[in-house]
Amino acid sequence: MTQLNLDVEATKRMDLRLVIGFGGQVPGALHIHPDGKNLIYPLGSCVIIRQIGNPLADRFLLGHSDRVSCVAVSKSGRYVASGQITHMGFQADICVFEFETLKLLHRMTLHKVKVQALAFSADEKYLASLGGQDDNTLVVWDLATGRPLCGGPASSDLSMCITFFNRNSQQAITGGNGVLRVWDIDFVNRKINPTDVHVGNLQRVCRTIVIEPTDNYAFVGTTSGDVLCIQLQGAKILKFSGPSKALAQGILCTCITDNSDVLVGSGSGEVALLSKTDLKKIKTVTLQGMITSVAAHGDHYFVGTSKSNVYYLNAKTFKEELRQTCHFERINDVCFPHGYSEVFATCSNHDIRIWNAKSGQELLRIQVQNLECNCVKFSQDGKSIISGWSDGKIRAFGPQTGRLLYVINDAHKTQGMKRVSGNLSGVTALAVSHDNTRLISGGADSQVRVWRIGHESQVMEASMKEHKATVNAISLRGNDQQCVTASDDGSCIVWDLQRFMRSNIMYAQTYFKAVAYFHDESQILTTGSDRKITYWDSYECSAIRELEGTKSGEINTLCISPSGSTFVSGGMDKILKVWSYDEGAVVSIGLGHSGNITKATFSPDGASVVSVGDEGGIFIWRVA
Numbered sequence: 001m002t003q004l005n006l007d008v009e010a011t012k013r014m015d016l017r018l019v020i021g022f023g024g025q026v027p028g029a030l031h032i033h034p035d036g037k038n039l040i041y042p043l044g045s046c047v048i049i050r051q052i053g054n055p056l057a058d059r060f061l062l063g064h065s066d067r068v069s070c071v072a073v074s075k076s077g078r079y080v081a082s083g084q085i086t087h088m089g090f091q092a093d094i095c096v097f098e099f100e101t102l103k104l105l106h107r108m109t110l111h112k113v114k115v116q117a118l119a120f121s122a123d124e125k126y127l128a129s130l131g132g133q134d135d136n137t138l139v140v141w142d143l144a145t146g147r148p149l150c151g152g153p154a155s156s157d158l159s160m161c162i163t164f165f166n167r168n169s170q171q172a173i174t175g176g177n178g179v180l181r182v183w184d185i186d187f188v189n190r191k192i193n194p195t196d197v198h199v200g201n202l203q204r205v206c207r208t209i210v211i212e213p214t215d216n217y218a219f220v221g222t223t224s225g226d227v228l229c230i231q232l233q234g235a236k237i238l239k240f241s242g243p244s245k246a247l248a249q250g251i252l253c254t255c256i257t258d259n260s261d262v263l264v265g266s267g268s269g270e271v272a273l274l275s276k277t278d279l280k281k282i283k284t285v286t287l288q289g290m291i292t293s294v295a296a297h298g299d300h301y302f303v304g305t306s307k308s309n310v311y312y313l314n315a316k317t318f319k320e321e322l323r324q325t326c327h328f329e330r331i332n333d334v335c336f337p338h339g340y341s342e343v344f345a346t347c348s349n350h351d352i353r354i355w356n357a358k359s360g361q362e363l364l365r366i367q368v369q370n371l372e373c374n375c376v377k378f379s380q381d382g383k384s385i386i387s388g389w390s391d392g393k394i395r396a397f398g399p400q401t402g403r404l405l406y407v408i409n410d411a412h413k414t415q416g417m418k419r420v421s422g423n424l425s426g427v428t429a430l431a432v433s434h435d436n437t438r439l440i441s442g443g444a445d446s447q448v449r450v451w452r453i454g455h456e457s458q459v460m461e462a463s464m465k466e467h468k469a470t471v472n473a474i475s476l477r478g479n480d481q482q483c484v485t486a487s488d489d490g491s492c493i494v495w496d497l498q499r500f501m502r503s504n505i506m507y508a509q510t511y512f513k514a515v516a517y518f519h520d521e522s523q524i525l526t527t528g529s530d531r532k533i534t535y536w537d538s539y540e541c542s543a544i545r546e547l548e549g550t551k552s553g554e555i556n557t558l559c560i561s562p563s564g565s566t567f568v569s570g571g572m573d574k575i576l577k578v579w580s581y582d583e584g585a586v587v588s589i590g591l592g593h594s595g596n597i598t599k600a601t602f603s604p605d606g607a608s609v610v611s612v613g614d615e616g617g618i619f620i621w622r623v624a
Contacts, residue, residue, distance in 0.1 A: 021617030030293035042068035044594030083115025106146030175206025221251030242279025265291025331612035347373035388427025412443025442471025462500035486512035570597030
């Protein structure tokens with residue numbers, strides 16, 4: 001076996017052309033840059049700077065090893081800071097970037113497991129950070145050196161938010177589970193001294209804090225759905241709270257508008273503008289998903305939701321406009337139509353979406369509620385989108401209208417299996433014959449089935465049962481007379497599609513995740529949970545060559561380029577790799593995913609690779 005000697009720093013990086021996605025689950029993550037021209041938000045382990053109105057002018061801040069948990073932008077917009085989540089027992093990094101040059105200025109490592117919140121001081125000399133549940137410390141950092149100045153326990157319970165005063169860099173306020181504290185930072189003696197805010201008998205969990213420009217009052221959003229107005233000068237006490245009718249499912253994010261009113265977003269999808277004098281609702285609008293971030297710049301409000309939607313709100317009319325959208329859960333599959341690189345399809349929980357490959361715009365959404373779409377394929381003539389679902393049905397839709405063309409009921413069993421492997425159920429793999437008359441499907445019930453597709457009917461021609469576990473992938477020969485299927489039972493079977501019998505078999509100590517024929521069909525490429533990429537002779541089904549595909553985690557996907565000179569692989573190590581087919585060496589890598597890479601595919605023209613993953617992001621890479 002050829003060992004993998006991959007130096008991530010030295011290997012050539014693939015050019016990330018476009019990212020479709022928004023980390024909507026990260027609280028308070030969407031920011032408008034003070035120049036008013038750019039949005040800053042996380043997706044997975046990278047932070048994206050997107051020019052408003054121009055998705056192709058994306059820039060990326062890369063430096064984290066796991067998903068980003070919080071983002072902060074300094075007052076002038078010079079610095080962008082982001083914190084991350086890591087594994088239990090490890091320390092989580094804070095990365096500080098320079099906005100103009102995208103340069104990583106400091107990597108600050110002190111908090112355990114998670115960085116909960118970040119805040120810049122108004123003079124941009126200091127950065128304050130809060131640790132998560134396992135850490136719960138407050139640390140103040142010097143931005144000139146990247147070193148910690150002072151710190152200590154934030155409270156006895158979890159603290160969730162922090163904000164510096166606007167006119168005084170020596171004071172900050174934190175909030176959390178039943179605690180609200182104003183901190184005096186003594187830089188000379190390197191100490192932080194807390195003063196608890198008196199809120200009487202109120203018991204509140206504080207999720208978000210904003211301070212109005214004069215530093216007289218702070219507005220605190222709570223999980224109870226009300227906003228507390230706190231006096232900051234003199235005695236630290238609760239002045240009043242509102243609105244009278246609390247927002248459902250709590251307030252998750254707040255920001256101050258230019259005229260000092262408070263814009264809040266709730267867990268029920270409601271965005272409300274509250275008066276600064278009495279916290280009564282002035283305007284309100286309801287959007288799709290939990291409102292996790294709101295940002296204001298003049299008359300322009302941008303709102304991010306947990307469903308990975310970004311809305312634009314006009315301050316005067318309060319009319320919403322959907323600016324960008326993406327999947328918000330794991331994406332299971334991605335595919336291009338035969339010979340056409342302008343559009344592609346992805347599938348996830350509840351829906352299939354068609355995208356413009358050049359602009360990243362969503363063209364069509366096909367939703368089936370409460371079901372997960374496991375796999376999707378275009379028919380060879382491009383007249384239908386064929387998909388496999390978790391309820392064991394195969395559904396075909398029109399690619400322009402999204403109209404349901406036909407359903408094959410009970411294509412695969414969802415119950416009564418002796419052995420269940422993987423996290424998908426129902427129909428797990430699909431392949432369409434080149435003459436559009438046949439459909440081959442594989443399922444979690446370990447069956448491989450051949451369907452005759454006509455204008456009026458869909459008839460099962462054969463059901464072939466030799467696999468003992470979930471069928472993960474199917475690859476067809478060009479003459480449609482043979483196919484190869486990969487399964488979790490450690491076997492890849494070559495099927496004769498005229499006699500509907502096994503013609504050959506390949507065994508390995510692995511869960512096979514992906515299989516592909518080389519273009520002249522002399523070789524078969526497989527990969528799986530043993531981290532190996534194996535070349536097989538397609539006639540004798542004997543192993544020719546083995547490559548070590550990764551140092552950690554299983555490999556989920558393989559795709560050979562249209563020219564046959566390269567192939568792409570991706571898996572649990574979060575690194576997308578392009579390999580030379582003949583040399584068996586990594587040519588270039590793509591870094592950006594923060595979770596498992598579930599699928600990657602070349603465009604039919606071979607100019608780009610589209611990869612999708614657990615974080616719900618779609619990454620389009622330019623192949624040199």
